[in-house]
Amino acid sequence: MENENTYTPFSNDLKVFISYASEDKELAMKLFSDLKKHNNITPWLDSESIIVGQNWKNMIINEIKNSSYFLALLSSSSITKNGFVQKELKIALDYLEEYSQNEIFIIPVRLDECDPTDERIKNIHWVDLFQSYQDGLNKILQAIQLKAHNDNYEQTSDQSFNICIGCIKNKGNSIVCKYCGYDENNTFYHPSHLKPRKILNKRYMIGKVIGQGAFGITYIGLDKVLLKKVAIKEYFPSTFGTRDFNRLTVTCYDGDAKNYYKKGLKSFIGESKLIAKFSKNPYIQRSR
Ligand SMILES: [Zn+2]
Secondary structure, three states, X not given: OHHHHHOOOOOOOEEEEEEOOHHHHHHHHHHHHHHHOOOOEEXXXXXHHOOOOOOHHHHHHHHHHHOOEEEEEEOHHHHHOOOHHHHHHHHHHHHHHHHOOOOOOEEXXXXXXXXXXXXXXXXXXXXXXXXOHHHHHHHHHHHHHXXXXXXXXXXXXXXXXXXXXXXXXXXXXXXXXXXXXXXXXXXXXXXXXXXXXXXXXXXXXXXXXXXXXXXXXXXXXXXXXXXXXXXXXXXXXXXXXXXXXXXXXXXXOOOHHHHHHXXXXXXXXXXXXXXXXXXXOOOOEEOO
């Protein structure tokens, strides 16, 4: 399941250089392993990536110049330190100025409430990791993936257009998917299901239905922010509810059905919260 979840439909390989002070090594390594879970991201951390015997200073300079992103982990330890972390940052900043293009992209990441001294860093949007690690990580991923997304889809106005709704892989321009054979133009869509390619919460794109029970419908979907395949579960009790013709609103029948509907919804939300707690899968629930 891990591979299913971390599969990304985009192939751009993004090198991310992680710069840190030795005091912050533990967090740097955590960030390294979390970024590594994404197929199109290759994080670079000196302790993980330098092969013994290599000239590490030259190697680091080359790595910085070859990176798509430079994550500067800033903490009270690193900003006061006159060590290599400052040199790395200076190389990255000089490089940015010298070329004045987005070949390298600095993301300052604060690990505590430190105040960066370099004026040039102050003008770049920060990400804070110390209040909520998960929120901070998501912001970093958003910044990284958004650029990959834009690079891939410069030519198309609808950025998800090439994504197959059968398997959430990038099928290119072809109508029939070369990976799963899904033929979008010759598939019948049940009127009680949500329309394929519908975007929920400006973030989740609905794909094909992968399961339906008495109380809900499960769709395959694309998380447009994290660029991951997800399962989207919708509360839809077919016995006492029906979908309006606009295919979004679910209404329930009158009388006793209303009570059953509400009761079911309550336990559905409870169940979803439980699933979200124990699973890495970003399930979402929608309900009316
Ligand atoms: Zn497909």
